[in-house]
Amino acid sequence: MPDLAGELIRGETVLLKTFFLGIVLGLAAAAGALYAIPVVDQVREASIVKVTPNGGNSETFHINVPMDRIVLGDAGQAGAVPPGLKWPTDEVLANVRAELFKIRNARDAVVGVAVRAAATSQENSVIDWVLHLPARGSLFVNMDVAPLEGGFRIGEIASGSREFAPLSGFMTERWIQNDSNEEDAPAGRIELSATYVGQLDPLETAETVE
Amino acid sequence: MKYVVSLLLGLVIGAALFVAGLLFNPFIANRGLSPLSVTDAEVITLNFANVPAESIAYTNDGESLHDPYPEKVLQLWEAPIRSTSAMATVMRDARNQVAGIGVKFSSDSESTRLLKGQAIVDSVWYVYLPEHGSLFIQQTENYFPFVREVAFPAWRSSANSWRGSWLGDLTAGPGALGTAAVTGGSGRVKGLRMEGVESMSVSAFSADIGLVSSEGRLMIEMPENLEEINE
Numbered sequence: 001m002p003d004l005a006g007e008l009i010r011g012e013t014v015l016l017k018t019f020f021l022g023i024v025l026g027l028a029a030a031a032g033a034l035y036a037i038p039v040v041d042q043v044r045e046a047s048i049v050k051v052t053p054n055g056g057n058s059e060t061f062h063i064n065v066p067m068d069r070i071v072l073g074d075a076g077q078a079g080a081v082p083p084g085l086k087w088p089t090d091e092v093l094a095n096v097r098a099e100l101f102k103i104r105n106a107r108d109a110v111v112g113v114a115v116r117a118a119a120t121s122q123e124n125s126v127i128d129w130v131l132h133l134p135a136r137g138s139l140f141v142n143m144d145v146a147p148l149e150g151g152f153r154i155g156e157i158a159s160g161s162r163e164f165a166p167l168s169g170f171m172t173e174r175w176i177q178n179d180s181n182e183e184d185a186p187a188g189r190i191e192l193s194a195t196y197v198g199q200l201d202p203l204e205t206a207e208t209v210e
Numbered sequence: 211m212k213y214v215v216s217l218l219l220g221l222v223i224g225a226a227l228f229v230a231g232l233l234f235n236p237f238i239a240n241r242g243l244s245p246l247s248v249t250d251a252e253v254i255t256l257n258f259a260n261v262p263a264e265s266i267a268y269t270n271d272g273e274s275l276h277d278p279y280p281e282k283v284l285q286l287w288e289a290p291i292r293s294t295s296a297m298a299t300v301m302r303d304a305r306n307q308v309a310g311i312g313v314k315f316s317s318d319s320e321s322t323r324l325l326k327g328q329a330i331v332d333s334v335w336y337v338y339l340p341e342h343g344s345l346f347i348q349q350t351e352n353y354f355p356f357v358r359e360v361a362f363p364a365w366r367s368s369a370n371s372w373r374g375s376w377l378g379d380l381t382a383g384p385g386a387l388g389t390a391a392v393t394g395g396s397g398r399v400k401g402l403r404m405e406g407v408e409s410m411s412v413s414a415f416s417a418d419i420g421l422v423s424s425e426g427r428l429m430i431e432m433p434e435n436l437e438e439i440n441e
Contacts (some may be wrong), residue, residue, distance in 0.1 A: 015213060018217045019217070019219060024220075025221055025224060026220060027224040028224075035325060040319060042317070069284070071266075073298065082283040082284065088266070093340070096310075098298060102291065109290070115313045115315075119340065121340065126344055126395070126396045128395050130315070134293065138315070138334040140336070142396055160348075161334060
């Protein structure tokens with residue numbers, strides 16, 4: 001006579017074992033997936049960096065105006081961007097103007113975002129830039145307020161993050177008017193040219209002696 | 211067939227157990243007290259609105275949790291900036307008076323390691339304070355405690371929302387003590403290297419629209435010998 005009860009128990013045991021095996025595999029698969037698959041994978045545009053003759057590297061960015069302007073906030077200006085922007089009217093910020101832009105590389109591809117802040121006061125006028133390139137890092141540039149001959153402004157790289165952290169150097173800004181009559185052409189562009197200089201590492205003692 | 215179903219059921223439960231283990235892992239603890247809360251040096255405290263609709267402007271790729279504000283603001287849809295958000299906001303001092311303007315850029319970081327309890331965001335602040343000058347703050351932020359204690363309970367709730375009181379430091383580096391690197395660009399703080407911490411308090415969050423009631427705070431520790439430096 002067949003042992004039906006025994007077969008039933010054996011079948012349930014195998015079922016239970018398969019279930020527990022599934023749990024272990026599920027745990028391992030979830031851990032493996034989290035370890036192997038990057039949660040964040042930033043899209044990178046290849047950097048277009050030139051080596052300058054007297055050392056360092058240079059890179060040029062530009063902003064097509066008005067297409068790349070995200071925000072234009074200025075207490076004394078009627079044409080705020082975007083429409084509906086409520087720029088604070090407090091006395092403290094009366095002479096402060098801030099603009100947020102998308103920034104493009106030399107191939108005209110958007111690679112990051114930037115803020116240009118300008119403030120005027122009797123003691124201390126300021127023009128600052130912060131460039132944020134998500135895949136690379138950020139740059140903080142404090143510009144000289146007075147423009148140079150040719151309409152340039154120049155400023156020192158005061159700080160940077162990630163890729164730019166060990167670099168110093170300077171950046172220039174320049175407004176280039178667009179004289180073409182093309183229908184959808186920008187009014188002009190702001191050209192930003194950054195020159196990076198790496199940190200100088202002191203020589204080892206042995207090398208110094210040699 | 212029943213064995214395949216049993217295996218699949220086990221796989222799903224296993225994966226769910228892993229996620230639960232990750233979220234309730236007691237070894238992933240909040241860092242607790244900020245190092246700047248016990249400093250003797252002068253600290254600049256700046257409060258700001260964290261809810262996009264309460265800021266001056268906020269934008270992202272237009273498909274994220276928070277809607278851009280104002281409605282017609284340019285969106286960051288291009289591939290290299292799709293995981294980036296930008297916010298301009300009013301900075302208020304400890305007496306709730308307008309102290310300046312702040313712009314924050316945040317990007318999801320490739321150094322995110324959920325297995326280690328790190329949901330990292332690389333962010334920079336540009337802050338202009340007429341009284342002090344301009345400041346550049348660069349930091350890595352860890353949103354894992356926020357996700358675990360606010361966003362996940364909101365997602366799990368039948369109303370898709372969370373109400374309560376959550377306060378936490380977001381800054382996790384690059385400073386050794388989990389502080390942000392602060393550089394002075396102009397004015398009284400020109401050329402100074404300082405440390406800072408950003409924290410966030412949340413009292414209402416929705417899994418559908420994001421932060422409903424929240425305030426952010428930046429604390430910046432000035433050098434102890436600031437008067438000597440400025441002389």
